[in-house]
Amino acid sequence: MAPSKLNSTDSCGNGDASFSCSQPDNGLNDSLSLFHSEKAVQELLQQNLIQGTDDHLIEFSEALRTVAKALRRAAEGKASAQAEAAEWKRRYELERERNLRLQRKGYNICEMLRSWWTQTSLCNANALIRLMLPCVVCWEVWKEWNRRVFEENSPEEHNDDFNEERTENSTNQSVLSSHINKKSENCCTNEICSHEILRDGETDSDSKMIQNRMMRKASFKLSWCCKSENSDQHKHDVVSFERGNITTAGRSSRQISLKWGSNPQTVLIMTKPNSTSVQILCADMVRWLKEHKRLNIYVEPRVRGELLTESSYFNFVQTWKDDEEILLLHAKVDIVVTLGGDGTVLWVASMFKGPVPPIVPFSLGSLGFMTPFYSQHYRDSLDSILKGPISITLRHRLQCHVIRDAATDEVETEEPILVLNEVTIDRGISSFLTNLECYCDNSFVTCVQGDGLILSTTSGSTAYSLAAGGSMVHPQVPGILFTPICPHSLSFRPLILPEHVTIRVQVPFNSRSPAWASFDGKDRKQLKPGDVLVCSMAPWPVPTACQVDSTNDFLHSIHEGLHWNLRKTQSFDGPRDQ
Numbered sequence: 001m002a003p004s005k006l007n008s009t010d011s012c013g014n015g016d017a018s019f020s021c022s023q024p025d026n027g028l029n030d031s032l033s034l035f036h037s038e039k040a041v042q043e044l045l046q047q048n049l050i051q052g053t054d055d056h057l058i059e060f061s062e063a064l065r066t067v068a069k070a071l072r073r074a075a076e077g078k079a080s081a082q083a084e085a086a087e088w089k090r091r092y093e094l095e096r097e098r099n100l101r102l103q104r105k106g107y108n109i110c111e112m113l114r115s116w117w118t119q120t121s122l123c124n125a126n127a128l129i130r131l132m133l134p135c136v137v138c139w140e141v142w143k144e145w146n147r148r149v150f151e152e153n154s155p156e157e158h159n160d161d162f163n164e165e166r167t168e169n170s171t172n173q174s175v176l177s178s179h180i181n182k183k184s185e186n187c188c189t190n191e192i193c194s195h196e197i198l199r200d201g202e203t204d205s206d207s208k209m210i211q212n213r214m215m216r217k218a219s220f221k222l223s224w225c226c227k228s229e230n231s232d233q234h235k236h237d238v239v240s241f242e243r244g245n246i247t248t249a250g251r252s253s254r255q256i257s258l259k260w261g262s263n264p265q266t267v268l269i270m271t272k273p274n275s276t277s278v279q280i281l282c283a284d285m286v287r288w289l290k291e292h293k294r295l296n297i298y299v300e301p302r303v304r305g306e307l308l309t310e311s312s313y314f315n316f317v318q319t320w321k322d323d324e325e326i327l328l329l330h331a332k333v334d335i336v337v338t339l340g341g342d343g344t345v346l347w348v349a350s351m352f353k354g355p356v357p358p359i360v361p362f363s364l365g366s367l368g369f370m371t372p373f374y375s376q377h378y379r380d381s382l383d384s385i386l387k388g389p390i391s392i393t394l395r396h397r398l399q400c401h402v403i404r405d406a407a408t409d410e411v412e413t414e415e416p417i418l419v420l421n422e423v424t425i426d427r428g429i430s431s432f433l434t435n436l437e438c439y440c441d442n443s444f445v446t447c448v449q450g451d452g453l454i455l456s457t458t459s460g461s462t463a464y465s466l467a468a469g470g471s472m473v474h475p476q477v478p479g480i481l482f483t484p485i486c487p488h489s490l491s492f493r494p495l496i497l498p499e500h501v502t503i504r505v506q507v508p509f510n511s512r513s514p515a516w517a518s519f520d521g522k523d524r525k526q527l528k529p530g531d532v533l534v535c536s537m538a539p540w541p542v543p544t545a546c547q548v549d550s551t552n553d554f555l556h557s558i559h560e561g562l563h564w565n566l567r568k569t570q571s572f573d574g575p576r577d578q
Ligand SMILES: NC(=O)c1ccc[n+]([C@@H]2O[C@H](COP(=O)([O-])OP(=O)(O)OC[C@H]3O[C@@H](n4cnc5c(N)ncnc54)[C@H](O)[C@@H]3O)[C@@H](O)[C@H]2O)c1
Pocket: 341, 342, 343, 344, 346, 365, 366, 367, 368, 369, 370, 421, 422, 459, 460, 461, 462, 463, 464, 465, 467, 519, 520, 521
């Protein structure tokens, strides 16, 4: 059988009738776009080898294979460069934000003196003599700075009444003490202190100063329940603690406990919309927190409107005007209370695009995997939470970047999106099979052919991923779940990947349809052929308060929420091993 023509669907193994193999010089460039998948070319080659005796045809196929390989390598290189560029951009922005904050606090002067001192000590003897005098001055400033920071970081010894102390020492507390070795020596073994009390921007007017004091963020400590004494290294590897914000450097599977160093002063209450019972509870809670706990209260603009419709009494309740103010909320709010279901927790998490204050989730939904607190007992629960200590679950989030193939600039990426549950890439309304090429740290993982793929956090393991056959994972386990949705394959088992990897999902150029990404079930974005979604662990977890502790709450929720492994116990009577 001599295949003189390869222009039918059958002979090319390619369902696209617009492609004609028999006319290689009739628009080779156009045809090449259909060959970006090496697999398609290999299939073509196989067909050719069976049927092909024509030398030219074999030569042509070889050439195509080489071109396809080169194109694939180029696409991979581009995507990985884009991912790297996005990562550097993110780091740069973090660094810039940090420097701006430090500048505002006047930290730079101390830091400059310190680095001057360090450099000076490295200089030669002549330079040392010349610089001796200013160095002595620097040393004195440095010692004084250390002394203040040391005092600031030993609240038990120096701050018997921290409310009083906070007012007196407000100006002294504007330095970062994590650089001070004395700090770790004086902290108890398994604790990290929040060594800075946050305030709004500095201001001259007295009234604003009073307001600033009211708005200061409460300090607190994180501690670990460790058996061994040698946990210092571990704790610093796990959570870094700067300016009252919890950020994870690594992850911990240990129970984390939060102890307030000063009383919380500001609470944000977030509610599920369109629910009368939630509205009634919210009004009651606001009144109680104001009258009995003297707290500043923030709510959403919608909720403030609802409260004011009820009574002008609620005039004291604060809110925000625009998205820019939302971005500053994390620096004002000590705790966030949610009244709703898991969706409300997801909503709050999506509002905080950086650090998240501890969340106390009250259950007013149907399932409530992440909402362990009972609304009927809210006074007792909030009483003990405001006193502390509280067990918290640090729920890791995924950071997702969409990188468009059409982007002209290598660093032209869309804003990153943080998810608490999962990012899903699926076929949307298309009836074609989704085709997704997946890479893990630039190693090829697999090509998903099915309805789609879920990249889930361990908190999200009990949500969509579970429905798609993924394992349930304790939320404190660090990892990323890789769960296919209806894969058209008998052997595609879900994976759990370590937390430090970067996953890249690309819609191949030869995909028959675009794919759709959605983030915690919201914000759908179309991914065209060539577009890439890059996903890695975010540095800002969501700390949620536990009713008992992470493990107890997790097991309680899978038992109560899902009736996990519920079965009647086998009776004692009956056959038995001898
Ligand atoms: N087939 C599915 O199971 C399916 C389909 C779409 C979305 N979802 C999930 O819904 C989430 C969005 O939740 P929503 O409340 O905004 O939408 P929703 O109101 O449609 O509720 C979805 C359900 O998922 C539950 N849920 C959410 N997060 C959970 C978690 N971490 N563990 C266990 N259950 C959880 C909620 O309690 C709710 O019952 C998505 O992140 C996705 O995980 C699931």
